[in-house]
Amino acid sequence: xxxxVIHRAGLLIAVVxxxxxxxxxxxxxxxxxxxxxxxxxxxxVDPALAKIRSQLSSFKYTNYALLETRPFTTAIGAKxxxxxxxxxxxxxxxxGVSGGSLELLVTITDGAKxxxxxxxxxxxxxxxxxxxxxxxxxxxxxxISGSF
Amino acid sequence: xxxxxxxxxxCETIDPLLSAFADGELFGSEREMIERHxxxxxxxxxxxxxxxxxxxxxxxxxxxEAAVVSAALTWPPRxxxxxxxxxxxxxxLNYHVARRSHPxxxxxxxxxxxxxxxxxxxxxxxxxxxxxVEIERVDASGPVLVLPGKGGQMTIIWVFEADERSAxxxxxx
Numbered sequence: 010x011x012x013x014v015i016h017r018a019g020l021l022i023a024v025v026x027x028x029x030x031x032x033x034x035x036x037x038x039x040x041x042x043x044x045x046x047x048x049x050x051x052x053x054v055d056p057a058l059a060k061i062r063s064q065l066s067s068f069k070y071t072n073y074a075l076l077e078t079r080p081f082t083t084a085i086g087a088k089x090x091x092x093x094x095x096x097x098x099x100x101x102x103x104x105g106v107s108g109g110s111l112e113l114l115v116t117i118t119d120g121a122k123x124x125x126x127x128x129x130x131x132x133x134x135x136x137x138x139x140x141x142x143x144x145x146x147x148x149x150x151x152x153i154s155g156s157f
Numbered sequence: 158x159x160x161x162x163x164x165x166x167x168c169e170t171i172d173p174l175l176s177a178f179a180d181g182e183l184f185g186s187e188r189e190m191i192e193r194h195x196x197x198x199x200x201x202x203x204x205x206x207x208x209x210x211x212x213x214x215x216x217x218x219x220x221x222e223a224a225v226v227s228a229a230l231t232w233p234p235r236x237x238x239x240x241x242x243x244x245x246x247x248x249x250l251n252y253h254v255a256r257r258s259h260p261x262x263x264x265x266x267x268x269x270x271x272x273x274x275x276x277x278x279x280x281x282x283x284x285x286x287x288x289x290v291e292i293e294r295v296d297a298s299g300p301v302l303v304l305p306g307k308g309g310q311m312t313i314i315w316v317f318e319a320d321e322r323s324a325x326x327x328x329x330x
Contacts, residue, residue, distance in 0.1 A: 022267040064311050067304070110285055117316075125316050126296040132289035141316030148318070152311075 036085040038103045038111060041154040044077040044093060047140070048147025061152055064138060070147060093117070095144045097124065099151060109133060111155045117142055131155050167194055168201055175201060179208035288312070 045058065047065070051072035054062055058075055065073050076094055083089050089101045102114040110130035117124040117139070124142055131137060133156055140150035171194050177183050178191045195202045290312035295301050297316045304313040 020263055022264075022271070061311065064313075067313065108285070110289065110291065122298055123296070124298050124318065125301075125314070126294075127314060128293045129312075130285075130289075130291040130293065132285040132287060135285075135288040135290060136311050137288075137290050138311050138313045139316075140313065141318050143318045 036106060036157065037082055038085060038155060038157045039080065039082050040089070040101060040103070041078070041080040041152075042091060042099065042101070043075060043152040043154075044079075045150040045152065046074045046076050046094070046144060046147055047150050048072050048074075048145070050146055061136070061138070065150075068140070068150070072147075073150075093142070093144075093149060093151070095142075095149075096120070097142055097149075101153070103155065103157075106157060111157055113153070113155060115139065115153065117151075133157060164198060168198060171201060172204070175204050176208050179205045180212060 043058075043061075045055075045065075047068055047070035049071050054065065054073045055075040057078070058065065058073055079091055081089065083101075083103060085103055085105060087103070091099050091101075093099050097117055097119045100114075100116040100118070102116075103111055104114055105112040107130065110132050112128070112130050114126075114128045116126045119142070125139065127139075129137065131153075134154070136152055136154040138150055138152050140148055142149045171191055174183060174187070174191060175195075178188065178195075183191065195205055287309050288306050288311050290306060292303055292305075292312070292314070295303060295314060298318070300317040302313075302315040302317070304315070306312040
């Protein structure tokens with residue numbers, strides 16, 4: 010009886026671990042994109058930007074408004090496009106994981122114009138800020154976070 | 158033909174059947190006939206006893222040989238199961254025990270897989286520091302400023318589409 014219980018427990022553990030290994034092999038990537046409008050109209054920082062407030066002090070703007078937060082889960086090799094305010098398009102392409110970092114291709118296009126085209130490696134849970142594209146009376150700053 | 162000759166003739170007729178009789182392989186009138194003869198014939202009775210003794214010893218020997226062969230090829234619990242003589246009435250062969258596989262290989266495999274997963278998770282956990290970014294390539298429609306993150310700070314890529322005075326306070330690299 011006791012051996013039977015141990016045997017079944019072993020099988021259960023094996024099945025669970027195999028499932029975990031299979032899930033691990035799928036290399037799911039969680040990306041979070043925050044679109045921020047920075048301007049000199051007003052003097053406020055959106056409370057939702059508390060985590061990156063110290064970073065925002067690097068810029069010469071006085072007002073920061075969080076326009077959109079878009080978390081999503083994708084897979085290595087899957088392209089993801091999202092519209093930015095003003096008609097621009099942000100394309101994200103996580104194309105690999107290397108040395109514990111996520112390899113990411115990011116482009117911002119404005120019609121036929123390629124505003125930015127960059128590739129970089131991002132640590133797990135890390136964030137990068139991409140700024141400069143004009144919008145209204147200020148600029149857009151895009152915070153891209155990735156975990157895998 | 159006197160009584161002794163009659164008995165000898167009966168013995169010669171029955172003798173080829175005594176082995177089957179000793180093994181319990183005869184039934185009906187044949188078996189009854191031999192039983193009647195054996196009851197009155199000490200010689201044939203002795204022959205039947207000899208067949209039974211030899212047959213039992215032979216079967217025990219075969220069972221012992223089978224146990225040795227099985228023990229060399231199977232796990233310890235199975236060896237214990239096969240070590241029990243087949244003909245021993247007190248401990249009959251436990252087919253349930255013999256059929257049951259041992260849990261150790263499964264547990265060992267699960268443990269090895271767990272160690273692999275934990276090792277992989279540890280490897281991934283020991284990746285670069287927080288907010289580490291390594292820029293490989295930057296192309297833009299205009300000037301670009303890259304501020305590498307230091308001390309856990311975030312890396313900034315700034316595209317000069319707007320007034321240059323809006324750029325972050327840093328030196329381009």
